Amino acid sequence: MSNVISVSGVTKSFGRTRALDGLNLEVKPGEVHGFLGPNGAGKSTAIRVLLGLLRADAGTVRLLGGDPWADAVELHRRLAYVPGDVTLWPNLSGGEVIDLLGRLRGGFDETRKKELIERFDLDPRKKGRAYSKGNRQKVALVAALASDVELLLLDEPTSGLDPLMEAVFTECVAEVRAQGRTVLLSSHILAEVEKLCDRVSIIRDGRAVETGTLAQLRHLTRTSITAELATAPNGLRGVHRLRVDGNRVSFEVDADRLDEALRQLSASGVRSLTSRPPTLEELFMRHYQSEPAR
């Protein structure tokens, strides 16, 4: 089966700002795909291109086997979208908005809607202007999760939710995955992605800088090593952030150079050694910082 989303070499500029700069993105059927990146990396722009709300300047975009710009209406029957910044009509109640959006999609499940409203603890009778940011987000989430669609595009869906509601959201996404539906979940919160996602793409400055399963990404991270040696080391090759203090050394090393680094250490006689396992956090920090990606 072909990819649900397949983006290659997409660029999009607004005036002189380049929001997407050769973006590649592949989302497979039935997976929950994390779309990670710092603020302003181009996540929302990419999702709007996938929705046919923006037209890509160059590159190819395929969504559910169609062209999101040309076949927007047909494709929209099969997907649901939660914007990052949900604004509601001030004079419509939350319940009305949920029903309207559900009906304007491919239809939705009334029982599931009721259940979701209850689980998210939402009062559907309030008017749009009376909702807080988190409650507006819940309105959009209930409408999307109750919809009978193949693909969910969620743009930072938990940014206004409290931890309790975040847990409900996590359960809901797990259910969606169990039903075999596909989810593209943009976020800048690592823990959320670690909990939910099968595969992850990290985007920075409009370009995907890493992509793969979490295990693959962990593999990309560096191990931190601190060691006390018998004699001062005579030069360590292939390591990062090396600090030598007499017989003590500390450094970071990429997973594929770990073996080589350890051999160099044992040549100087290892008295003690601590190794801190790689965390994804460090990988993200590395990509989030403003230095060039590689």
Add this chain to the structure above:
Amino acid sequence: MTGTVSLIRLILRRDRVVTPIWVLILAVLPIAQTTGIAELYPTEQELRRFAVSFAGPALEALYGPVTHWNAAALGVWRAGFTPVLLALASTLTVIRHTRVEEEAGRRELLGSTALGRHAGLSAALIVAALANLVVALIIVLSFVKQGYPAAGAVATGLNYAGVGMVFAAVGAVAAQLTESAGGARAIALSALGGAYLLRVAGDSAGLPALTWLSPIAWGQKLRPFAGEVWWPLVPSAAAIAVLLTAAYLMAGRRDVAAGLLPPRLGPERAAPGFASPLALAWRLHKGALFGWSAGFVLFGLVIGGAAGTAADAMAENRQLLEMMTRLGGSANMSDAFVAGVLSIFGIAVSGYAVQAALRMRAEETLMRAEPVLATRVSRAGWMASHLVFALLGPVVVLALLGVAVGLSAGAGAGDGVGDLVGQVPRVLGATLAQLPAVWSLAALAVALFGLLPRLVAVAWGALAAFLLFGQIGALLDLPSAVLDLSPFSHLPHLPGGEVTVAPLLVLTAISVALLAAGLYGFRRRDLG
């Protein structure tokens, strides 16, 4: 009051383009009218003839009674609609910087800083007062510099600033009442419409007592350049004091972002038919449609009722009768009166049409179009749902206006049912004949929305320009090529005038072309 000064600077920064424009335009209108009239009618005899012939009951209904036949008094009278526009600008300015800010949540951000509870309201009112003061100063200086009496100049300035400040205070009260800025605007504009209506009714139906209820009339009762009377300043000052006290009392007692009128809960689920972009558009547009309809029915009833009285007054004036017939207009005075008034209402309805069309842009910039267009709603379908209201809404409003004027004029004529049957279709035809011009402005707004969405405000600029052309174009001796830009200059003078179909067809064709361009542009451009 802490922080008021910083807020004033913030408001001035945000409004640095808009406010100077309306201040300047509104402030120079009276002197522009005066110098225009003085040049065209240099002698007292000619001025008197102008007053008798040109004025007439239709314009007196719109602008207020003529007080004297010197150039300055006539100029101020001819600019008599300007204080209403100043009131409109003042009240909207106050609401824009109070309730709009609260509804958007920006007030809350500022409220957390070292800012007094009343700083926002005070800053908005002070800016409105400054704008009105500048208008008054420009008026005084411009008249005095041209050698007109200082007393009259001061009375004119106070007339303008007084009306402006009363409605700035009305805006301050309205902003306390509802949670939504739209609701506050509706309350303030209804008050303004009501005040204008009371003045029109009082002056044209011969019930001067009614005018004492209208702040707009208080300004005119200062009689600038016609033997000034100062004590009508008292009701203006009293009204401002009472309204401001009420606004501050209410502001002191309520929570930030809350209104005094309690918000109501909505339905838990949508009605079964609430499942299309048209159903959504209906919910978004119906308030404005009902409001405009109700306002125009009221105006229609007053104008129709005044038509008979006006006709009697005009019939006694042989000279005017001759002039009207010579101009190809109708010799029927009642018709001439109605036609004169309708030409202004056509422009007002265009304001509604432009507002309805630009609702699309508002939905887009407020990010409410996005979730709808991410469903199976096509861009064309979404646009069509709003165009129903931008194009057919004016039909409803103008039709109701025609029926109201016709019924009330027919009833006033007192010839029984036959007259009712005769009047309604004629007046209805006259109001509906405004449609091609109204549509062309709505279509201009749609074309801008599709092709140059950042410049949609140009549609309002065009509307304002056409309004000015109608008001002072002839006096400023603008070339006819410029005046012909206004779609309203191509409309037949109805009821009673001759109908030429060609201009109406051309205007409709231009509208269709502009709509098509807008649709083409919107289907191809990025959203947002």
